[in-house]
Amino acid sequence: MATATDKIQRLVDKEYEYGFVTPIEQEVFPCGLNEEIVRMISAKKNEPQWLTEWRLKAYRYWAQLERAGAEPRWANVTYPPIDYQSIRYYAAPKQRKRPRSLDEVDPQLRATYEKLGIPLREQEMLAGVAVDAVFDSVSVATTFKEKLAQLGIIFCSFSEAVREYPELVRKWLGSVVPYTDNFFAALNSAVFSDGSFVYVPKGVRCPMELSTYFRINAAQTGQFERTLIIADEGSYVSYLEGCTAPMRDENQLHAAVVELIALDNATIKYSTIQNWYPGDKEGKGGIYNFVTKRGKCLGKNSKISWTQVETGSAITWKYPSCILVGDNSVGEFYSVAITNNYQQADTGTKMIHIGKNTRSTIISKGISAGHGQNTYRGLVKITKSADHARNYSQCDSLLLGDQCGAHTFPYIDVQNPTAQMEHEATTSKIGEDQLFYCQQRGISAEDAVSMIVNGFCKEVIRELPMEFAVEAQKLLGISLEGAVG
Amino acid sequence: MLEIKNLHVKVEDKEILKGVSLKINAGEVHGIMGPNGSGKSTLAQVLAGRETYEVTSGEVLYRGKNLLTMTPEERAREGIFLAFQYPVEIPGVSNLYFLKTALNAIRRHRGLPELDAMDFLALVREKMELVQMDESLLHRPVNDGFSGGEKKRNEIFQMAVLEPTLAILDETDSGLDIDALKIVARGVNSLRSDERAILLITHYQRLLDYVVPDRVHVLYDGRIVKSGGKELALELENRGYGWLEEEAKVEVSR
Ligand SMILES: Nc1ncnc2c1ncn2[C@@H]1O[C@H](COP(=O)(O)OP(=O)(O)OP(=O)(O)O)[C@@H](O)[C@H]1O
Ligand SMILES: [Mg+2]
Numbered sequence A: 001m002a003t004a005t006d007k008i009q010r011l012v013d014k015e016y017e018y019g020f021v022t023p024i025e026q027e028v029f030p031c032g033l034n035e036e037i038v039r040m041i042s043a044k045k046n047e048p049q050w051l052t053e054w055r056l057k058a059y060r061y062w063a064q065l066e067r068a069g070a071e072p073r074w075a076n077v078t079y080p081p082i083d084y085q086s087i088r089y090y091a092a093p094k095q096r097k098r099p100r101s102l103d104e105v106d107p108q109l110r111a112t113y114e115k116l117g118i119p120l121r122e123q124e125m126l127a128g129v130a131v132d133a134v135f136d137s138v139s140v141a142t143t144f145k146e147k148l149a150q151l152g153i154i155f156c157s158f159s160e161a162v163r164e165y166p167e168l169v170r171k172w173l174g175s176v177v178p179y180t181d182n183f184f185a186a187l188n189s190a191v192f193s194d195g196s197f198v199y200v201p202k203g204v205r206c207p208m209e210l211s212t213y214f215r216i217n218a219a220q221t222g223q224f225e226r227t228l229i230i231a232d233e234g235s236y237v238s239y240l241e242g243c244t245a246p247m248r249d250e251n252q253l254h255a256a257v258v259e260l261i262a263l264d265n266a267t268i269k270y271s272t273i274q275n276w277y278p279g280d281k282e283g284k285g286g287i288y289n290f291v292t293k294r295g296k297c298l299g300k301n302s303k304i305s306w307t308q309v310e311t312g313s314a315i316t317w318k319y320p321s322c323i324l325v326g327d328n329s330v331g332e333f334y335s336v337a338i339t340n341n342y343q344q345a346d347t348g349t350k351m352i353h354i355g356k357n358t359r360s361t362i363i364s365k366g367i368s369a370g371h372g373q374n375t376y377r378g379l380v381k382i383t384k385s386a387d388h389a390r391n392y393s394q395c396d397s398l399l400l401g402d403q404c405g406a407h408t409f410p411y412i413d414v415q416n417p418t419a420q421m422e423h424e425a426t427t428s429k430i431g432e433d434q435l436f437y438c439q440q441r442g443i444s445a446e447d448a449v450s451m452i453v454n455g456f457c458k459e460v461i462r463e464l465p466m467e468f469a470v471e472a473q474k475l476l477g478i479s480l481e482g483a484v485g
Numbered sequence B: 001m002l003e004i005k006n007l008h009v010k011v012e013d014k015e016i017l018k019g020v021s022l023k024i025n026a027g028e029v030h031g032i033m034g035p036n037g038s039g040k041s042t043l044a045q046v047l048a049g050r051e052t053y054e055v056t057s058g059e060v061l062y063r064g065k066n067l068l069t070m071t072p073e074e075r076a077r078e079g080i081f082l083a084f085q086y087p088v089e090i091p092g093v094s095n096l097y098f099l100k101t102a103l104n105a106i107r108r109h110r111g112l113p114e115l116d117a118m119d120f121l122a123l124v125r126e127k128m129e130l131v132q133m134d135e136s137l138l139h140r141p142v143n144d145g146f147s148g149g150e151k152k153r154n155e156i157f158q159m160a161v162l163e164p165t166l167a168i169l170d171e172t173d174s175g176l177d178i179d180a181l182k183i184v185a186r187g188v189n190s191l192r193s194d195e196r197a198i199l200l201i202t203h204y205q206r207l208l209d210y211v212v213p214d215r216v217h218v219l220y221d222g223r224i225v226k227s228g229g230k231e232l233a234l235e236l237e238n239r240g241y242g243w244l245e246e247e248a249k250v251e252v253s254r
Helices: A004-012 A035-044 A049-067 A107-115 A145-149 A158-164 A166-172 A183-191 A432-440 A445-461 A466-480 B040-048 B072-077 B095-109 B117-131 B135-139 B148-162 B178-191 B205-210 B231-239 B242-253
Strands: A026-028 A091-093 A129-135 A138-142 A154-157 A196-200 A209-215 A226-231 A236-244 A251-254 A257-262 A267-274 A286-297 A303-310 A315-318 A321-324 A330-339 A344-353 A359-369 A373-382 A390-400 A405-414 A420-430 B002-011 B014-024 B029-033 B054-062 B080-083 B090-094 B166-170 B197-201 B215-220 B223-228
Touching: A035 A049, A035 A183, A049 A166, A049 A183, A107 A129, A107 A209, A129 A145, A129 A154, A138 A154, A145 A154, A154 A158, A158 A166, A158 A196, A158 A226, A166 A226, A183 A257, A183 A286, A196 A209, A196 A236, A226 A236, A226 A267, A257 A267, A257 A303, A267 A286, A267 A466, A286 A303, A286 A330, A303 A315, A303 A344, A303 A445, A303 A466, A321 A330, A321 A359, A330 A344, A330 A373, A330 A445, A330 A466, A344 A359, A359 A373, A359 A405, A359 A445, A373 A390, A390 A405, A390 A445, A405 A420, A420 A445, A420 B090, A432 A445, A432 B072, A432 B090, A445 A466, A445 B090, A445 B095, B002 B040, B014 B040, B014 B054, B014 B223, B029 B231, B040 B054, B040 B072, B040 B080, B040 B166, B040 B197, B072 B080, B072 B095, B080 B148, B090 B095, B095 B117, B095 B135, B095 B148, B117 B135, B117 B148, B117 B178, B148 B166, B148 B178, B166 B178, B178 B197, B178 B205, B205 B231, B215 B231, B215 B242, B223 B231
Parallel strands: A129 A209, A196 A226, A209 A236, A226 A257, A236 A267, A251 A286, A257 A286, A267 A303, A286 A315, A286 A321, A303 A330, A315 A344, A321 A344, A330 A359, A344 A373, A359 A390, A373 A405, A390 A420, B029 B197, B029 B215, B080 B166, B166 B197
Antiparallel strands: A026 A091, A129 A138, A154 A196, B002 B014, B002 B054, B215 B223
16 A cells, blocks of 8 residues: 555656757866866966966865865765766867857757757747856857847856956956855856856846756766856846756766846846756766855845745755845845755855845745755844844745655844844645545645645745746646656 | 445554445435444545555445545545545645635536636635635635634535535534534535435534434444434433443344
8 A cells, every 4th residue: 555655756756857968079178177177268268367367266275175175064965075086177069160140059959958948049939038058068059139238238158258348257256256155166266167147237127037048968077157147226137047957877066156246226136947957766866056146235225036946956055145235225035945856955045134224035945755855044144234124034844755854944143133033934744634635625636736835835936037937837847746656 | 325335444454444334315314423433534534535544345336336446536526525524734725726626626527617716706705605604714725723613614615615415524513612513504404405415423413403314323343333313313412322332242242
């Protein structure tokens, strides 16, 4: 007789749909990491001297941490030591010349993105969404660039930004996440290969969603992308990233850095649908997603809002955070993280209140199934200067079955007595009782699970831009539904 | 409507139902009484299709079909409704949304068009009136934080909306104040018709004053040891179950 746990597990198991490999000629660097590799990456991109130096400084800092065995171990995740010398730090599809238009992009690559549901021809795209497509270490195409340029909006690959807008990059790179921030941020700063760059000029409301689609393809290769978004005074931008990878038995490392800067009265909305390969049912393979994401509300009345739907990765280690410097600035974090089988997630946020009347909201929803372990880790810090700061935090956990786990570690550090803090936490479980109750009312067990999961996540899903809410719901469906029996 | 033949059920190697036979015709209301632990809820849950209980022998026919091979949701869609002794809480899912999903699943099964939001709301309003349910409960998550009485009333409300062919009420009257009891009775009575049957599990004769049963059965240690008319309920209330033990022993030894 099937136990409730088995039954629920059958409902949540579903094959990973994006696990294919694109057979394409690659240019790869040898495995291993040293100063030479860092210089090669920089040379490959014809980078200016200052950037090569910055990378090298980051590398030396990282190497020192590595030697000291200072890889972070505080997260509630376990994995065997990573051999950083067996990883490749650069892989790119061979291209004879840089494509001038989307039609010149290698048909193999175009086909790959089409298969992933991201057509790169503008006329075929979702209206109102511009895409930067990053394949392993390089950006292969960016759509709607000209249209955005008419408004003065810069949306391009990071490499292009370094070439075309070096002053902007130099001014802001590392200003939110310095390379000394943490082990993986240092690693990324040394070897980052590509990513997206966005600048929205004063007073401009970006008329379309900007998005980057990250695809890992090459084996044995790490992906280290870097995203930098600057919203100038009074501007608005909504940005989304999506990610997938092939199914492989060995683990692959993804260590990204994202920096957001919002000046006076500017708003940045950053949404992530993360669907990296999670590994198989026994926990073999999958992506290690060790990411540093941080936004700085530098200007008064500025706002940064993070929304994430995390369904993938073998291990997720990620804390999209806000530093609320400007008076009246607002930070938000909405998250759904799912761990199934042997997935582990340690995710949450940091809200650092510095300016007066700063406000932050944290809504975190963790769903665990199988042997999945889901940890919320969050810090709310109210510094001395932050008069009348307010925070509302809500951390809910949903357990499907009884072998998974949910953990919450909310850290609170209040140094100003005028702060108002509110914290709520719940843990609920979909057990056999609930399924049977739904079934007794005519609802199939499968629909019952997705109804309960949807109900649980809806506060977060509704924060996503409309086009992506549908995709997220589908994805939640994908990772939680599946054939019965 | 429902025919149970010599049903044996065990859970974790313990036999709980030891040969239950019962026949309920369309249009009838039957009451089941019996001491704590005698197997009343087990019977109700087995009829609804709970997998924890293993049917070791016996047969159950529902409208001529073998009930035991049907999944719980098929049984529900075929018109079986169980008002739970302990209604389950489903956080995050609004009562209204839950009920609409259920109703439409049942309607689809019967080849009927799904109700749109307007029609559904009209139906809900009407039934809310019937069981005097507070509107605020509709928008709250299913049973989440409901008081004991509210949960029971919510079961009757769901029953009224889903209009089952066979309704099984497992101690829906327990823990209700007298006004709530009357409301529950009204809900049940409004369902009574020639095409439907109702099985009332209860400890109290009180409910049977308001919903007058055609037959009353006594379940004792996994067996129906006595059946009779509505007066049997009164007798049990006055005499308790002790005297039945004697009769049961006689039965078994015979
Ligand atoms: N899942 C289970 N696991 C183990 N024992 C069970 C289980 N379900 C029921 N039982 C046992 O079966 C017997 C009958 O239980 P049941 O709930 O059917 O009684 P009941 O007649 O409804 O009692 P009450 O009047 O108290 O509601 C009890 O001894 C109970 O402990
Ligand atoms: Mg009972």
